[in-house]
Amino acid sequence: MACLGLLLLVSIVTSACIACLAHNDDAPPPDCHRQSGLRLQAPFQPGLITLDGLSSDWASVSGQSFVPLQAIKPDPAQPYASGPLNIKVVHDGHDVYFLLTFPGPFEFTQGDKHKCPSIALMFGIGDDATYNNMGGCDQNPDACSSVSCEGHAVDLIHFSIGDAIPGRLYGANAYDNANSTGKDSIGSLNDMYGWNPHCRYFDGLLPNGSNIPNSGAQNDWQGAWSHSSMDLTYGLTSSDSPYSASGAQGVFTFEFVRPLRTSDRFQQDVQFTIGNTHRFMAAIWFPVNHVPWVNYQHYTASCDWIPLDVEPSRKLTQNNSLSVISGVTLLFSLGALVASATVCWWTRSRRLVPFQAIEMS
Ligand SMILES: *[C@@H]1O[C@H](CO)[C@@H](O)[C@H](O)[C@H]1NC(C)=O
Ligand SMILES: *[C@@H]1O[C@H](CO)[C@@H](O)[C@H](O)[C@H]1NC(C)=O
Numbered sequence: 001m002a003c004l005g006l007l008l009l010v011s012i013v014t015s016a017c018i019a020c021l022a023h024n025d026d027a028p029p030p031d032c033h034r035q036s037g038l039r040l041q042a043p044f045q046p047g048l049i050t051l052d053g054l055s056s057d058w059a060s061v062s063g064q065s066f067v068p069l070q071a072i073k074p075d076p077a078q079p080y081a082s083g084p085l086n087i088k089v090v091h092d093g094h095d096v097y098f099l100l101t102f103p104g105p106f107e108f109t110q111g112d113k114h115k116c117p118s119i120a121l122m123f124g125i126g127d128d129a130t131y132n133n134m135g136g137c138d139q140n141p142d143a144c145s146s147v148s149c150e151g152h153a154v155d156l157i158h159f160s161i162g163d164a165i166p167g168r169l170y171g172a173n174a175y176d177n178a179n180s181t182g183k184d185s186i187g188s189l190n191d192m193y194g195w196n197p198h199c200r201y202f203d204g205l206l207p208n209g210s211n212i213p214n215s216g217a218q219n220d221w222q223g224a225w226s227h228s229s230m231d232l233t234y235g236l237t238s239s240d241s242p243y244s245a246s247g248a249q250g251v252f253t254f255e256f257v258r259p260l261r262t263s264d265r266f267q268q269d270v271q272f273t274i275g276n277t278h279r280f281m282a283a284i285w286f287p288v289n290h291v292p293w294v295n296y297q298h299y300t301a302s303c304d305w306i307p308l309d310v311e312p313s314r315k316l317t318q319n320n321s322l323s324v325i326s327g328v329t330l331l332f333s334l335g336a337l338v339a340s341a342t343v344c345w346w347t348r349s350r351r352l353v354p355f356q357a358i359e360m361s
Pocket of ligand 2 (some may be wrong): 011206209
């Protein structure tokens with residue numbers, strides 16, 4: 001019966017998907033033959049991930065390794081020097097989770113994001129949104145609008161960790177969401193949208209900085225970070241900053257979560273659907289050799305959109321409708337058996353009582 005219950009439950013569950021992107025400021029599209037067959041799969045894995053900036057709970061999930069190259073001039077001879085970027089994605093039917101890990105010496109300067117590593121994710125929203133030039137809308141900043149750049153919208157998140165305590169959540173907070181913007185004024189994990197590298201804005205804000213009335217905009221993300229050289233056993237507070245020794249070798253871990261769907265009404269958030277493939281990109285900024293990074297200096301995981309499949313539950317797709325139908329049939333047969341036994345017993349006991357009563361009187 002437990003088995004049948006599970007089958008029925010599984011038959012109710014269906015499928016979803018995700019999208020993404022990156023950028024090259026006005027440069028021609030780079031040669032994109034360096035890594036072929038890159039793809040990310042987000043399996044259905046409910047109850048597995050704690051959003052704590054640590055990766056041990058992801059051990060059973062398979063990921064994809066990327067060689068991060070400079071976004072502006074991707075030169076395979078000059079990758080991000082410390083090693084590959086590994087990305088894993090899962091969903092639980094409601095939220096989608098991202099894990100990014102990459103080796104690197106510990107670099108952190110409280111309050112100065114350019115002296116800390118920083119991460120961005122990009123997703124394609126509009127049909128015509130290209131990876132190259134962050135959506136590829138051919139307009140100057142003063143001419144960008146949802147009309148002039150229609151179809152080029154990309155969804156962006158950017159996490160600058162200079163004010164973020166390792167292992168704690170940043171992103172969505174009541175203070176900023178009350179204003180209907182994607183800004184995170186506490187931890188700088190901002191939810192943004194854009195049409196090209198010069199036309200990037202917080203969700204809910206117009207290019208001129210005004211709030212969009214009734215935009216439905218929120219910061220829908222949460223994220224956390226850590227470095228393997230830290231001792232996180234008892235939790236950290238801001239008084240522990242800088243949290244580890246400068247230059248300590250180890251691995252940076254970034255974790256993000258967002259609901260598959262959001263309340264956005266202006267094409268500022270990608271909307272994920274189970275069973276669909278979305279367009280994705282990830283980027284790293286890093287103060288290599290203690291040199292603060294500048295905005296255009298970032299490494300991207302690839303030089304074109306990475307397809308991201310949001311997978312349906314495997315139990316549903318493998319056992320498919322045949323097992324569900326035979327499960328339901330078996331359930332009905334069992335029900336019929338129990339019902340006939342009950343009717344038998346009931347009629348027998350009804351018949352016996354009056355018979356005995358007559359005998360005794
Ligand atoms: C919310 O909006 C008000 C009015 O525009 C502004 O004064 C305030 O600073 C905003 N709050 C945040 C957190 O941005
Ligand atoms: C920004 O643009 C909107 C729509 O075009 C307009 O209603 C608003 O007044 C503008 N805000 C400012 C501060 O110029």
